[in-house]
């Protein structure tokens with residue numbers, strides 16, 4: 466249980482709030498590169514700030530304020546020029562730092578443009594994702610986590626904005642037991658309500674063997690980049706990868722499951738951009754085609770147009786998780802919760818957040834801020850497939866079709882191509 470004040474401290478993300486300041490020490494993904502292909506200007510809301518992301522005609526990315534400082538027209542309708550974004554109303558132009566560089570209707574020798582500047586934040590692109598940094602200088606390195614730099618893999622990325630606070634989504638990642646219930650018993654109840662046959666329900670249950678079984682033991686360890694979550698499920702042992710290797714939670718807001726990242730990026734206090742990014746190992750000795758763009762997909766929310774839960778979209782892990790997160794309330798009121806022994810991971814994660822908040826408040830640098838380029842060439846994380854990537858992929862692909870992966874284009878192609886070789890088991894979050 467947290468007091469109302471403690472809950473606000475952990476959930477509010479706007480400028481000047483304690484958590485807002487901590488989260489501003491990190492690069493956050495704000496869009497897939499492919500999202501700018503059709504329309505090079507995109508509305509972005511990040512940590513409570515309303516911004517516009519654009520790619521100009523020289524290919525340079527910019528992230529600037531969403532209102533023209535002249536008379537307030539939305540820069541979302543800006544015109545990307547060779548270098549910068551031009552306001553549609555009177556043609557003022559801004560570079561990627563937010564500096565006004567042209568005022569066509571002012572005298573040619575006017576110094577007025579030099580004195581007009583709006584927000585402009587650093588943006589970087591890495592393997593199909595665009596990241597932004599809203600924090601203080603010096604700007605840290607954009608972390609090159611292993612999935613972004615592996616060779617011989619195919620990748621895709623998807624996203625959706627979820628109407629709730631980021632923390633309840635992250636806390637779900639420190640909560641192994643929910644898998645057995647929400648994605649086990651409740652999942653089966655969903656299929657029953659959908660009128661699925663016994664055979665279909667058996668197939669779904671079979672897919673959950675080894676992951677969604679009853680939890681016999683859970684454990685959490687702090688490690689260099691966050692927390693490792695471990696579990697022993699019925700019929701398993703501490704030799705099984707679920708315990709021996711576990712799944713990393715990267716501080717402050719990334720879950721790693723198998724070869725998939727899930728980023729929980731606060732849009733504001735009541736909305737979270739959820740991004741899935743997957744690297745798919747390929748069979749050994751195959752020529753892996755180069756991907757010019759990383760395919761992007763949207764994940765539907767499991768709600769109808771009136772905001773009611775849509776049971777037809779609940780037959781997959783992501784739909785089930787999203788309903789659990791959103792129905793906790795826009796910001797979960799933790800002054801009313803009752804935590805038990807099975808919530809030890811959540812308690813540990815909150816402590817880690819508190820510790821890192823205190824570090825920032827006392828002028829220090831929190832964990833996972835990288836400044837050593839050598840170390841950042843590739844940051845390897847523990848994962849079950851290290852020794853046999855394709856063997857691991859064979860086991861986890863079918864399972865991912867039950868998650869957001871059912872919408873993922875690369876996954877769907879691989880499942881179609883390797884049907885018959887795939888195994889219906891593998892890691893769960």
Ligand code: FES
Pocket residue numbers: 533534535536537538552553554555556557
């Ligand atoms: S409102 Fe943007 S140039 Fe006038």
Ligand SMILES: [Fe+2]
Pocket residue numbers: 637643644647648782786894
């Ligand atoms: Fe889940």
